[in-house]
Each structure stands twice: as structure tokens, then as C-alpha cells.
């Protein structure tokens with residue numbers, strides 16, 4: 001029996017369970033708490049920052065992968081020292097853990113990015129702002145998610161507390177027409193496959209809707225987006241699924257926002273929208289199994305996130321749209337919390353979006 005260990009018990013681990021079972025893979029999860037989203041496969045509950053906890057969990061697995069990017073370097077090093085394959089490896093994962101390292105490495109690879117700088121002091125921040133039109137984006141290099149750790153500022157004083165704990169990434173405020181994401185999967189032995197580029201819509205810094213493929217994408221855009229993701233995956237030796245968040249600018253350039261080295265919210269739409277969904281592909285990739293086709297199953301597919309609560313007692317209301325697929329993360333309801341998503345597919349994009357939004361609204 002092939003055994004896959006997943007560190008972290010969130011919804012990404014949860015959505016790996018079904019595909020792993022289908023592939024005949026024994027999946028085990030190290031969850032942070034009892035009753036986690038991935039509880040169906042949680043064989044251990046413990047602190048992923050603790051070397052002994054993680055090594056005990058990893059006993060007997062064929063590979064380790066992740067639900068999130070926060071596993072510290074010493075834990076990754078201890079796994080590697082035991083000879084346990086870790087995907088993505090620490091040498092790649094560092095670029096998803098630290099946005100400053102990511103910018104430095106992508107610059108070395110010659111990939112397109114916003115104007116950016118490392119700011120060590122308030123003077124650095126103010127200089128960057130005045131060189132870039134009076135307003136700029138400041139980001140904490142580590143630990144940000146869902147827009148936390150991202151601020152549009154016009155003076156260093158607005159991020160004083162960040163500067164006290166280390167350098168800050170400064171970026172030009174990109175005048176984008178829309179946000180895109182390019183997803184690829186890559187095996188340790190080198191096979192790499194990209195899905196068609198998707199359009200993502202963020203509300204308040206949080207992903208809310210995704211359309212596969214990105215509307216009005218000409219063949220140049222499709223090629224450029226896939227090429228960028230493949231160059232990142234190969235350039236920094238990513239194994240598993242990689243999501244490259246990108247901006248399309250008013251002058252029709254594609255520039256990289258950030259990287260995620262795991263299945264990503266922008267790829268949930270592939271679960272039904274593609275022949276091979278991102279969770280199945282991730283399980284295949286990290287176990288170095290042949291990758292599946294990334295062809296779309298329909299002309300259009302859309303995904304809408306559900307926030308707050310996704311109570312099963314409301315499924316009856318959602319049944320007016322039986323084509324819409326429900327994904328419930330089994331999480332305790334909390335205001336603003338991502339608790340599930342819905343997807344649907346078809347040949348009329350307006351209809352696809354209307355149906356998916358109608359069902360997501362049932363849970364609001």
C-alpha cells in the first residue's frame with residue numbers, strides 16, 4: 001500500500017482524501033486539532049512545528065506533502081534527514097513561505113513582476129512610495145494569508161509595527177484589469193502539466209469567484225500564462241501543484257503576484273471542470289505517479305466560495321439548481337470564514353455564474 005502523509009488538517013487536506021482513496025492510496029493527516037476539516041483521515045493530532053511529533057507521524061509514509069506552507073525549515077530538514085520524500089521540498093517551499101525570497105528568486109529567473117523593493121526602514125518605505133506615485137502596497141514577507149499582511153499605504157507610519165519586526169516587501173500599486181491564476185503540477189521525475197489559465201475575483205483581499213478558462217483569453221494569453229507557471233515550477237524545482245497568482249495589466253502584460261505550492265483556491269474549479277482536478281493531480285504528482293489530463297470537461301466552469309456557514313439543513317434550497325456541486329469543508333460556522341464552495345459547468349458562462357451564485361447565496 002502506498003501511504004501519503006499530509007501535514008495540516010484544513011480543507012485542502014480534506015479534499016485530497018477522496019482522490020487518494022480513488023487512486024488506492026492510504027492517506028494520513030497530521031491535524032492541528034481534533035475535529036479538523038480533514039478529520040476523516042486524521043491519524044494524528046499535534047503541533048506541526050514540533051520535530052518529534054512530525055517524525056512520529058511520518059513513520060512509514062512514502063511521501064509527505066502539505067495542507068499549508070507554514071512547516072518550519074528545521075522540521076523539513078529533519079524529515080529530509082530521515083530520507084522521507086517531502087514534496088514540495090524545503091528548497092522550493094521557502095519561496096512560498098517568504099514573499100521577499102520569492103521576489104528575489106523570480107527576479108533571478110527573469111520572470112515578469114511588479115516593481116518591488118526590500119524595505120528595511122521607514123526611510124526605505126517612504127522613498128519607495130514617492131518613487132511609485134505616492135501610494136504603494138506593503139506586505140509582510142511571512143505568514144500572510146487572505147489579504148492579512150497586505151496594506152495599501154501612502155506613508156511608512158501606517159506599517160510601523162511591521163517594520164519593528166523585520167524587513168517589509170514593497171510593491172507598486174498595480175493598475176490591473178483583472179487577476180488570473182495559472183496552475184501546474186510537476187512530478188519529481190520532471191513531468192509537468194498546466195491547466196488553462198483561470199480568472200479570479202478577490203473581495204477584500206479574499207478569493208470569492210473563479211472562472212475556468214479565463215474569459216476573453218486569446219491564445220497568446222493562454223500560452224504566456226502556462227509558460228510562466230511552468231518556468232516557475234521548473235526554475236525552483238516545485239513538486240506537486242503550484243499556483244501562480246498573476247495580474248493582467250491595463251497594457252495587457254501578465255505579471256506575477258505570488259506563489260502557492262499546494263492545491264489552491266483558484267484551482268477548486270478543476271475538481272469538476274477538468275478531467276483531472278487539482279487534488280487528484282497533487283496526490284499523483286507528490287507520489288511521482290503519471291499526471292492526468294488537464295483538459296476542461298466543459299466550455300465554462302465557475303467556482304464561488306461560501307463564507308460564514310454552510311448548513312446541510314439548507315441543501316433543500318440549493319436543490320433548485322441540481323447541476324451545482326456542493327463542497328462543504330465541515331467547519332464550524334464563523335463570520336467571514338471560508339466554509340465551502342460550489343461549482344458548476346456549462347456552455348453559457350452567464351448562466352453558469354448565475355446558477356453558482358444563486359446556490360452560494362442560499363448559504364449567506
Ligand SMILES: Nc1ncnc2c1ncn2[C@@H]1O[C@H](COP(=O)(O)OP(=O)(O)OP(=O)(O)O)[C@@H](O)[C@H]1O
Nearest residue numbers: 137144145146147148150171172173174202205258
Ligand atoms: N502590488 C499589488 N497591486 C495591487 N493589488 C495588489 C498587489 N498585491 C496584492 N494586491 C491585492 O491584494 C490581494 C492579496 O494579496 P496577496 O495575494 O499578496 O496576499 P495574501 O494574503 O498572501 O493572499 P492569499 O489570499 O492569496 O493568501 C491580491 O489578490 C490583490 O487583489
Ligand SMILES: [Mg+2]
Nearest residue numbers: 146245257258
Ligand atoms: Mg494571494
